Amino acid sequence: MITSPSRFRLVVLGSAAGGGFPQWNCRCAVCSLAWANDPRVRRRTQASIAVSADGVHWALVNCAPEVLSQIQSVPALHPQAGLRHSPVAAVLLTNADIDHVAGLLSLREAQPFTLLATPSVQGVLRSSSAFDVLAEGVVARREVELGSSFDLVEGVSATIFPVPGKIALYLEARETAEKGALATDVEGEQTIGVELRAGGRRVLYIPGCAAMTDALRARLDGADLVLFDGTLWQDDEMVRAGVGTKTGARMGHMSMSGENGSIEALRQVNVGRKIYVHINNTNPVLVDGSKERIAANKAGWEIAQDGMEIAL
Numbered sequence: 340m341i342t343s344p345s346r347f348r349l350v351v352l353g354s355a356a357g358g359g360f361p362q363w364n365c366r367c368a369v370c371s372l373a374w375a376n377d378p379r380v381r382r383r384t385q386a387s388i389a390v391s392a393d394g395v396h397w398a399l400v401n402c403a404p405e406v407l408s409q410i411q412s413v414p415a416l417h418p419q420a421g422l423r424h425s426p427v428a429a430v431l432l433t434n435a436d437i438d439h440v441a442g443l444l445s446l447r448e449a450q451p452f453t454l455l456a457t458p459s460v461q462g463v464l465r466s467s468s469a470f471d472v473l474a475e476g477v478v479a480r481r482e483v484e485l486g487s488s489f490d491l492v493e494g495v496s497a498t499i500f501p502v503p504g505k506i507a508l509y510l511e512a513r514e515t516a517e518k519g520a521l522a523t524d525v526e527g528e529q530t531i532g533v534e535l536r537a538g539g540r541r542v543l544y545i546p547g548c549a550a551m552t553d554a555l556r557a558r559l560d561g562a563d564l565v566l567f568d569g570t571l572w573q574d575d576e577m578v579r580a581g582v583g584t585k586t587g588a589r590m591g592h593m594s595m596s597g598e599n600g601s602i603e604a605l606r607q608v609n610v611g612r613k614i615y616v617h618i619n620n621t622n623p624v625l626v627d628g629s630k631e632r633i634a635a636n637k638a639g640w641e642i643a644q645d646g647m648e649i650a651l
Contacts, residue, residue: 504530
């Protein structure tokens with residue numbers, strides 16, 4: 340693990356989109372390589388990151404279903420003293436997607452931490468009694484408003500902001516029944532980005548984004564590091580792969596490629612380092628040496644992998 344103090348430290352705990360890679364029931368062209376243990380691909384868990392400024396106090400941004408194995412794979416997140424302890428002091432949620440909240444059910448061993456989310460996402464959690472395993476009086480649930488800045492964990496401040504997106508998949512039926520239509524690129528509490536500051540560095544984590552706006556582009560400009568939604572290479576990728584009927588736009592995600600893709604949208608934006616996260620199992624950039632990976636790399640983008648560590 341990284342040992343330098345007083346620096347912005349980030350670990351990519353998981354780099355895949357919902358379902359991980361390979362998905363448990365998928366034999367698309369990319370997943371088939373993983374099932375065959377092809378050395379050109381690496382298995383990935385669902386997207387989340389851990390951040391710290393002092394290496395002692397850590398915050399998770401999103402809490403994937405695989406959070407236990409993710410914690411086990413990062414020594415800095417292991418219990419350090421006494422019979423009960425965790426360096427994880429806070430969890431911040433960017434939305435209510437299953438792949439971002441289900442891991443909370445595993446953090447139930449009477450361990451104090453602060454759970455931060457927008458009022459609407461906190462409302463989703465309150466509506467399900469399953470999350471009551473996060474005992475009241477032990478886990479502090481804190482609502483944070485759009486545009487607000489706050490101390491996330493010792494030495495790390497966070498600002499949350501809306502990005503175009505949609506509500507979680509399991510809430511779509513209710514949304515359609517109430518409003519008569521499903522919006523997939525609305526800016527509001529249902530999908531947020533996070534700006535993190537520590538040690539004079541600025542990092543943005545945006546695992547879900549349906550479209551690029553002028554305001555978002557301006558916010559990204561000048562960042563030291565951007566971790567951005569890399570769900571699909573092209574909008575109809577899942578349809579072409581024969582494993583789904585939804586486009587990226589319908590799911591609330593920009594594609595990487597194309598004139599409306601994130602590569603083009605951010606081509607002229609001044610960012611120190613650009614990394615794709617939340618990568619779907621069908622996305623060919625997961626394959627080392629693929630033409631899509633080469634194109635992304637040539638455009639200045641890296642492809643995240645589980646366990647990737649960054650110190651700024």
